[in-house]
Amino acid sequence: MPATFPSDPQVHHAVKLTGVTAGYEHNIVFDNLSLEIAAGQFVGIVGPTASGKTTLLKIILGLHSAHAGKVQLHDSTPANKVKPGAIGYVPQLGSVDWNFPVTVAEVITMGLYTNGRIWPWLSGQEHARVRDLAHRLNIDNCLQHHISDISGGQRQRAFLARALINNPKLLILDEPTSGVDIKTQHEVLHLLSDINREGISIILTTHDLNAVASHLPWIICFNRGIVAQGRPRDIFTNEIMTRTYGGDIVIVKYQGHLLIANSTPLNFNGDNQ
Numbered sequence: 001m002p003a004t005f006p007s008d009p010q011v012h013h014a015v016k017l018t019g020v021t022a023g024y025e026h027n028i029v030f031d032n033l034s035l036e037i038a039a040g041q042f043v044g045i046v047g048p049t050a051s052g053k054t055t056l057l058k059i060i061l062g063l064h065s066a067h068a069g070k071v072q073l074h075d076s077t078p079a080n081k082v083k084p085g086a087i088g089y090v091p092q093l094g095s096v097d098w099n100f101p102v103t104v105a106e107v108i109t110m111g112l113y114t115n116g117r118i119w120p121w122l123s124g125q126e127h128a129r130v131r132d133l134a135h136r137l138n139i140d141n142c143l144q145h146h147i148s149d150i151s152g153g154q155r156q157r158a159f160l161a162r163a164l165i166n167n168p169k170l171l172i173l174d175e176p177t178s179g180v181d182i183k184t185q186h187e188v189l190h191l192l193s194d195i196n197r198e199g200i201s202i203i204l205t206t207h208d209l210n211a212v213a214s215h216l217p218w219i220i221c222f223n224r225g226i227v228a229q230g231r232p233r234d235i236f237t238n239e240i241m242t243r244t245y246g247g248d249i250v251i252v253k254y255q256g257h258l259l260i261a262n263s264t265p266l267n268f269n270g271d272n273q
C-alpha cells in the first residue's frame with residue numbers, strides 16, 4: 001500500500017499542505033500535517049467525530065487560518081488567493097436553517113454571488129445554467145419549491161448545484177451522505193463519480209464507511225492527523241480501523257465486498273451499553 005498518493009513531480013496538485021498546524025485558541029487539532037491530493041482525484045476523508053475532518057476542509061477552503069505551514073491549491077496558488085468560485089463547497093446540511101425563505105432555484109443562484117457580485121439580475125446564460133444543472137441533478141421539477149418542502153436527497157442536490165454553478169475545478173463536500181437513506185447515499189456518490197470523471201477533483205468527509213468503501217477510489221483515515229491513506233481494499237483493515245477509531249469497528253469480507261460494522265453488541269432495547 002502506498003503511504004501517500006504517488007508523489008510525482010509531473011502530478012498537478014489540487015491540494016498540497018506542508019507542515020500545517022491548525023486549531024482553535026488552545027485546542028490544536030492537528031500539528032505539522034502534510035498532505036497531497038492530485039488533481040482529478042476523488043478522495044474520502046473518514047475518522048471519528050471531533051477528529052478534525054471539518055477543520056481540515058476549512059483550512060483547504062481558506063475559511064480558517066492555519067497557525068503554521070503552507071496551504072497550496074492547484075499547485076502554487078496560496079489557498080486564500082484562489083479566485084472565488086474556483087472551489088465548490090457543500091457544507092454540512094445539518095447546519096442549514098430550512099425555514100429560511102428561499103426556493104431551490106434561489107439556493108442554486110446563490111452560488112453566483114460567491115465572487116462578490118452584488119447585482120441581483122441573472123443573464124439569460126445564467127438562467128440556462130441554473131436550469132441545466134437542475135436538470136442534470138434531477139431537481140428541475142422542484143426549482144420553485146421552498147427548500148423546507150423537498151426531500152433530504154433533493155436538498156443535497158440543490159446545494160451540489162449551488163457548488164457547481166461556477167464550474168469549479170475542485171469540489172469539497174462535508175458529509176454529503178448524512179441524513180439520507182442508503183439508496184440516496186448511493187445515488188449521491190454515483191453522481192459525484194460522474195462529476196469526478198468530467199475532471200473535477202473531489203474531497204468529501206463522511207461517516208458512511210460502507211458507502212465510501214464501495215464508491216471511492218482513495219480514502220484518507222484521519223484522527224487529528226493522517227493515520228493511513230490508500231485504496232479502500234488496503235485501508236479497510238481491522239488494524240487500520242482500530243488505529244483510526246479505537247476498537248469498535250470490524251471488517252467482514254463477503255462475496256468480494258467489504259462490510260464494515262460496529263462491533264459493540266446491541267442489548268435488547270437496541271441501545272449500545
Ligand SMILES: Nc1ncnc2c1ncn2[C@@H]1O[C@H](COP(=O)(O)OP(=O)(O)OP(=O)(O)O)[C@@H](O)[C@H]1O
Nearest residue numbers: 024025027029047048049050051052053054055056
Ligand atoms: N469553531 C470552533 N471553535 C472551537 N473549537 C472548535 C470549533 N470547531 C471545531 N472545534 C473543535 O475542534 C475539534 C475538531 O472538530 P471538527 O469539527 O474539525 O471535527 P470533525 O472530525 O469534523 O467532527 P464531526 O465528524 O463530528 O463533524 C473538536 O474538538 C471540536 O470541538
